[in-house]
Amino acid sequence: MDYETPLFFHVMEYADAADRDVVDMVSGNPDWEPPEALRDGLREYADFDPDRFQYPASEGLSELREEIAARRGVDAAQIVVTNGAGEANYLAMARALERDAGDEILLTDPVYSYYPxxxxMLGGTQRYVAAGAEGQLDPAAVRAAASDETAAIVVNTPNNPTGAVYPAETMRELVAVAEDHDAVLISDEVYDHYDLSGQFASALETESTHRIVTNAVSKSMAVTGLRVGYVIFPPELVADAKSRHMLVNVATTRPGQYAALKAFRETGPDYYERNRELLRERVDTFTDALEAAGAEYTTPQGSFYVMARFDGYPGTLANVERLIDEAGVAGMPGEAFGDSRSEWLRFALVTPRVEEAARRLAAYFD
Structure with a gap:
């Protein structure tokens, strides 16, 4: 079996090896502070007795699962705490394919490249549904692509890379498509706290046994290295997911779970609003510079990515390397996200140097 190594790693290595100063806009690693309660939780944990550094329950600390369950309106027994949203999506896709209800995964184009x-890796086949110019997904197009071979429909809202946020009607219709084809809607909602539109709707708002929701504290609390995520399964799918999680990972970091729990309990909404406001300012700064450079671009409704298209400069890996060498800005090639955005580049607005990067791009493409 041929495994696909995401281009992220290649671009990051190339930027690190550059002979000049480079503004890194490759990966979605927030540069702002995590909640103070999270730091406090890690400090507290350092002084606990040795037994607290041993294996936790494989499915996650019971207190953390109960906290998540109360917030999301589900039963704690439906939740598996995972090594970030990455493992959550892996478990969700594995369970969808193990149902023997098809081996096809419907993905959007553009797509977050880890899904394909x-x-x-799981032995499924990909089928793509094109998103609109601003990244919105037409449920009718998903329905037209679905078949008896469809095991799962995987969506990400707010979306990476387009910044689209799917409204409640879209989410309801996607669940309905999954139900009609005995498939599972897998909704990756890791950017839910970065909804800039006020339109975000979780798949959990539609009661169904045909939807799985994944999430993590990685983005919302600016701790991508903590590796604490979770997945919410329908009751009939959770037992085997727990077994797979145990066999693959045994358990998730115990100190990290404790810190995440403390942050959930003690972090108010103002923390998340400050970060959204910072992101709004960066979107304005960056898109203003793209406008000045004559680029076509997306204005994100959520998440923290902007896609841009410069005339005569397609989004190839070679052009990304050239931009690093000649402009000192590192983004991602659009071709990494599917055929429909091969002319585009993607930039992550998670650096305090957004304004400097914008100036460099404007000057380079002037």
Whole structure:
């Protein structure tokens, strides 16, 4: 089996090896502070007795699962705490394919490139549904692509890379498509706290046994290295997911779970609003510069990515390397996200140097 190594790693290595100063806009690693309660939780944990550094329950600390369950309106027994949203999506896709209800995974184009790789690794086949110019997904197009071979429909809202946020009607219709084809809607909602539109709707708002929701504290609390995520399964799918999680990972970091729990309990909504406001300012700064450079671009409704198209400069890996060498800005090639955005580049607005990067791009493409 051929595994696909995401281009992220290649671009990051190339930027690190550059002979000049480079503004890194490759990966979605927030540069702002995590909640103070999370830091406090890690400090507290350092002084606990040795038994607290041993294996936790494989499915996650019971207190953390109960906290998540109360917030999301589900039963704690439906939740598996995972090594970030990455493992959550892996478990969700595995369970969808193990149902023997087809081996096809419907993905959007553009797509977060880890989804196709996971599909291949799990023995499934990919089928793509094109998103609109601003990244919105037409449920009618998803319905037209679905068949008896469809095991799962995987969506990400707010979306990476387009910044689209799917409204409640779209989410309801996607669940309905999954139900009609005995498939599972897998909704990756890791950017839910970065909804800039006020339109975000979780798949959990539609009661169904045909939807799985994944999430993590990685983005919302600016701790991508903590590796604490979770997945919410329908009751009939959770037992085997827990077994797979135990066999693959045994358990998730115990100190990290404790810190995440403390942060959930003690972090108010103002923390998340400050980060959204910072992101709004960066979107304005960056898109203003793209406008000045004559680029076509997306204005994100959520998440923290902007896609841009410069005339005569397609989004190839070679052009990304050229931009690093000649402009000192590192983004991602559009071709990494599917055929429909091969002319585009993607930039992550998670650096305090957004304004400097914008100036460099404007000057380079002037």
């Amino acid at each position: 790789g996971k599909t291949t």
